[in-house]
Amino acid sequence: MTDTITTEQPVYVTDALIAEDIDQYLKVHEHKTMLRFITCGSVDDGKSTLIGRLLYDSKMIFEDQLAALENDSKKVGTQGQDIDFALLVDGLAAEREQGITIDVAYRFFNTEKRKFIVADCPGHEQYTRNMVTGASTADLAVILIDARKGVLVQTRRHSYLCHLIGIRNIVLAVNKMDLVDYDPVVFDAIVKDYTEFARSIGIESFTAMPISGFKGDNITTRSANTPWYNGPTLVDHLETVEVLSSLDADKPFRMPVQWVNRPNLDFRGFSGLVATGSVKPGDEIRVLPSGKTSKVTRVVTLDGDLDQAVAGQSVTLCLADEVDCSRGDVIALADNPPQAADQFEATLVWLNDEAMLPGRAYWLKLATQTVSATVQQPKYVVNVNTMEHLAAKTLELNAIGVAELATDKPLVFEPYADSRTLGGFVLIDKITNATVAAGMLHFSLRRAQNVHWQALDVSREAHAALKHQKPAVLWFTGLSGSGKSTIANLVEKRLHAVGKHTFLLDGDNVRHGLNKDLGFTEADRIENIRRVGEVAKLMTDAGLIVLTAFISPFRAEREMVRSLMADGEFIEVFIDTPLEVAESRDVKGLYKKARSGQLKNFTGIDSPYEAPQNPEIRVDTTEETPENAAERIVNQLLGWAPTI
Structure with a gap:
C-alpha cells in the first residue's frame, strides 16, 4: 500500500500498521x-x-x-x-x-x-x-x-x-x-x-x-x-x-452448576457461570443442597487455568474430593452458603393469557435448577395505579401479586433483593411448555424449616413384600357417566379374589369426607386431585394396589400424580366414552342439570376435559363390556397378558 497520511512526520500506511491499529483498538474496547x-x-x-x-x-x-x-x-x-x-x-x-x-x-x-x-x-x-x-x-x-x-x-x-x-x-x-x-x-x-x-x-x-x-x-x-x-x-x-451488577464481585461466591465436564477419565470438573463473588484454588467450598464440602484445586478455562475467577466469568472448577455434584447444584463458600428450602413467599408477574390455577403444578426454573412447584391462591394483587393490595383468587395476564409456593424438593436460593441469579425464577406450564410467570423470591417460610422427613425402619419395599405384590396406582379417568366407577369396582373384585391387597378411592366417596370442603371450580378440582394423589402415594408406600375413579379432567394434575409415584407404578386407564354416549346414560341426572344451567362447571358441558394422550390402557365402552374391560386390565396388571 502506498497511500500516506499527513502528520508531523510522514507515516506510510502498511498492512502491519493496520493490524497494529486494529489490535490496539480491540484492546481498548476489551476493557x-x-x-x-x-x-x-x-x-x-x-x-x-x-x-x-x-x-x-x-x-x-x-x-x-x-x-x-x-x-x-x-x-x-x-x-x-x-x-x-x-x-x-x-x-x-x-x-x-x-x-x-x-x-x-x-x-x-x-x-x-x-x-x-x-x-x-x-x-x-x-x-x-x-x-x-x-x-x-x-x-x-x-x-x-x-x-x-x-x-x-x-x-x-x-x-x-x-x-x-x-x-x-x-x-x-x-x-x-x-x-x-x-x-x-x-x-x-x-x-x-x-x-x-x-x-x-x-x-x-x-x-x-x-x-x-x-x-x-x-x-x-x-x-x-x-x-x-x-x-x-x-x-x-x-x-x-x-453499574450495580459490578458489585456482584463483592458478594459471597456462588456458582450454579450447568454441567459436569468429563471429557476423559483423567479430568472431572463442574462448569458454570460465576454469579457472585470470586473463587480461587485452595478455597473451601460447599455443594448445595447436599451440603457436601471439598476444596478447589483448579479453576479451568478454555484459555488455561486462572489464579482467580470473578462474577461474570464462565469456568470449570476441579475439586479435591469425588463429591456428588450435578447440574442444578450450587457451589458456594463453605462458611457462607445460601439457603435451601421448599416453601416460599414470592412476587409473581403473570405472563400468560390463561389465568393462574392455584394448586396446579408448574415447572419452576431458577438458575440451573428445575423443580415442580405449586402456587397457592394469591395473598393479594397490586393495583399499579394506587399501590393498593387487593384480594384476588387468581392472577390474570399482566397481574402482579404475592403468593406462597411449594416445591417438590429443596431449592437453593437467596432473596431476590440479594441475588437476581438465585432469587429470580420463571414458571413453565408442564403441558404447553409456555412460560406463564416471572417471579422473585422473598424468603422461605419458617414451617419449611421446622418440618423434616422422619426415618422409618419398615420400608415401602418391606410392606409390599409382606403382601407378596408390587404396589401400583390404577388411575381411571373419563367423563361423568363413562363407566369409571363400574369398571374400577369390577377390577378390585377380581384382584381381591386372587388375594391382592387393594383399596378403591372413588370420586364421589372421597368428596363426602377428605374433600368435602371443595367445590367444582378449576382450582378446587386441582386441589381435589392433589389430595387424592398424596393419599394414593401413602397407600402405595403401604404396599397396596390403589384404584382411583375420578374424572380428573386436566392432564397437568394427572401428570403431577404420576410424578409422585415410582417408575412404572402409575397406570393411567382412560375410559374413552364419547360425550353423547355418556350423556345418554346420565344415571345421576347431572347432564340434564348442566344443560339447563342448574349445574355450573360440569365437565364436558361448560368445563373442559383433557383426554389422555398416551394412556397405559384405553377402554372404549362402545365396543367392550365392563366385564371384559375389567378382565383385560387385571391380566395386564398381573402380567398374564402382553403390555397393552
Whole structure:
C-alpha cells in the first residue's frame, strides 16, 4: 500500500500498521465496562426513536443501512426530517406498519468510555411480558414520558416493574420537549408528579432530564433550547453511572452448576457461570443442597487455568474430593452458603393469557435448577395505579401479586433483593411448555424449616413384600357417566379374589369426607386431585394396589400424580366414552342439570376435559363390556397378558 497520511512526520500506511491499529483498538474496547439498559414507558413515548438517535449519533450505522433507512423514512413520511430513527429498531413488519413496538429489540453500540446493550421494550399493556424479559438483565432503565401527556398508567406499571425487578438506576427522560416549546414549567410539573409516585413504590432517587429524540436535544450534547437545565446529557449519564451488577464481585461466591465436564477419565470438573463473588484454588467450598464440602484445586478455562475467577466469568472448577455434584447444584463458600428450602413467599408477574390455577403444578426454573412447584391462591394483587393490595383468587395476564409456593424438593436460593441469579425464577406450564410467570423470591417460610422427613425402619419395599405384590396406582379417568366407577369396582373384585391387597378411592366417596370442603371450580378440582394423589402415594408406600375413579379432567394434575409415584407404578386407564354416549346414560341426572344451567362447571358441558394422550390402557365402552374391560386390565396388571 502506498497511500500516506499527513502528520508531523510522514507515516506510510502498511498492512502491519493496520493490524497494529486494529489490535490496539480491540484492546481498548476489551476493557471497557458494559452497561445493559432498557427504554420503557407508554405507547408512542418515543422509545424506538431515542434508541435510533443513539445508534446514529454513536456512528453505529453502516452506509447501506443509512441509505435504506433514508429510503424507508420517505415511504412512511416524517415531519420534515430526513430520517425516522424509530425504523432502526422496529424490525417487525407489523411494527413498521402500525408505528409501534411489539417485540423486545436489542441493540449494541459503544462510545469512547463504555459499551452498551439496549433493549427497546414495547409500551402496549398486552406486551408487558416482553418488557419484563428486557428488564430482567438490565442495570438501568430509561423511562420515557411524552411531555404532552405526562405520567400515564403504563409509565407507572413499567416503573413499578423496574423497581420490582431490582433496577436501581432510573432515568426519567421527559421526551418530545420540542412539542411543548421546551417549557420548563411542563418539565417541572411532570418531575413533581413522578416523584410523588416514585416515593410511593420505593424508588429513592432518579435522574430527570428534558430531551427530544426527534431533534437530538440533550442526547449527546447539551441543548441551547434548555438553558434552564444544568444536568448531564443522556449519553454523559450512561457513560458515568455506576453499574450495580459490578458489585456482584463483592458478594459471597456462588456458582450454579450447568454441567459436569468429563471429557476423559483423567479430568472431572463442574462448569458454570460465576454469579457472585470470586473463587480461587485452595478455597473451601460447599455443594448445595447436599451440603457436601471439598476444596478447589483448579479453576479451568478454555484459555488455561486462572489464579482467580470473578462474577461474570464462565469456568470449570476441579475439586479435591469425588463429591456428588450435578447440574442444578450450587457451589458456594463453605462458611457462607445460601439457603435451601421448599416453601416460599414470592412476587409473581403473570405472563400468560390463561389465568393462574392455584394448586396446579408448574415447572419452576431458577438458575440451573428445575423443580415442580405449586402456587397457592394469591395473598393479594397490586393495583399499579394506587399501590393498593387487593384480594384476588387468581392472577390474570399482566397481574402482579404475592403468593406462597411449594416445591417438590429443596431449592437453593437467596432473596431476590440479594441475588437476581438465585432469587429470580420463571414458571413453565408442564403441558404447553409456555412460560406463564416471572417471579422473585422473598424468603422461605419458617414451617419449611421446622418440618423434616422422619426415618422409618419398615420400608415401602418391606410392606409390599409382606403382601407378596408390587404396589401400583390404577388411575381411571373419563367423563361423568363413562363407566369409571363400574369398571374400577369390577377390577378390585377380581384382584381381591386372587388375594391382592387393594383399596378403591372413588370420586364421589372421597368428596363426602377428605374433600368435602371443595367445590367444582378449576382450582378446587386441582386441589381435589392433589389430595387424592398424596393419599394414593401413602397407600402405595403401604404396599397396596390403589384404584382411583375420578374424572380428573386436566392432564397437568394427572401428570403431577404420576410424578409422585415410582417408575412404572402409575397406570393411567382412560375410559374413552364419547360425550353423547355418556350423556345418554346420565344415571345421576347431572347432564340434564348442566344443560339447563342448574349445574355450573360440569365437565364436558361448560368445563373442559383433557383426554389422555398416551394412556397405559384405553377402554372404549362402545365396543367392550365392563366385564371384559375389567378382565383385560387385571391380566395386564398381573402380567398374564402382553403390555397393552
